[in-house]
Amino acid sequence: MDWAQTIASVLKKENISIIAYVPDVNIHQVTKLLDEDPFFQLISASREEEAIGIASGAYAVGRKSAVFMQSSGFGNSINAIASLNIPSRIPIPLFINLRGEHGEFNIAQVTMGRSTRPILDVLGLPHYTLENDHELEKKVAGAIKLCYSSHEPLAICFTPLLHGGKNA
């Protein structure tokens, strides 16, 4: 299994069926797999904070949900995470593709990409960065388990070293 197949497989094993996302070229490697599997219900949001709201609503009625977004979009979603998920203890695994890493061609992506993990630290949310296939299933499944046991959102970050990045 490649990295994207591993993540799709872990989501299914964990019974996470509602996936709210805003498209990204690398995230597409995962979301296209999820879209092909009727187990998953994908919801394409217009903006990342909206995806947080949709995923949180699904959780509130007993479904498990995840959000996929780019680091730029994480910037759009901070208030939703800080004022909905954290005070209400709504656990949502956040899959964030980090721009501004190795091979980045767009200067506009650098600052938000570089700021994503420090902002997660300030919010007090755990985050794990995936740079290679090594023990990927263990890392993702373990992070998801922690997310639900702690009743907090948690981020799993992708880098170009994992998936090859985006070329200009």
Place this chain on the structure above:
Amino acid sequence: MLRYSATKLIMKQITDQPVVSNLGPTSDELWHASKRDRNFYTYGSMGLCSSIALGMAVSIDQKVIALEGDGSTLMNLGSLGTVGRIMPDNLIIVVWDNEKWAQTGYQASHTAYGTDLESVALATGFKKTSTVSNEEDLDLIFAQALEEPGPWYIVAKIQEQKYLPVAPVEPEATMHRFRSTFVDEEKRIG
């Protein structure tokens, strides 16, 4: 039409459907009108009330009601396009449109200058829409919305009134109480 009285009118028709309320007076008045486990009060995340309701609507078969505001809707207009794309027939969005950001000092919102939220909803594909400005019309259209497939978008033009006391409810408790009505805690997922 006053929001608290209109809220009470709507809650008379509700049985066990989940109701999500926008932050501030909309949530406070919902609590004063009807203290029930399936009220999901919000405390922040302005603009996300109807997105939270959409997440519920795609997850369950029951009707789901969002009590929105005009200012909060303007903050997340794209969410109407998301509803239009998915077309959940069990979603009812009621917008309390006072044409103001009342809580921050009654500044005029865009709906005071011609933004017509019902037209926006129609343009994104909502099946059933209405704008009402009195309780009789609201009562009738809401009864229809509970019966007929949607998605529904009801703009209720309201006037502001003196605020009721802030509801003594906390986010974590709200979440737990609400979710427990859907999930057996003995078998809680995750």
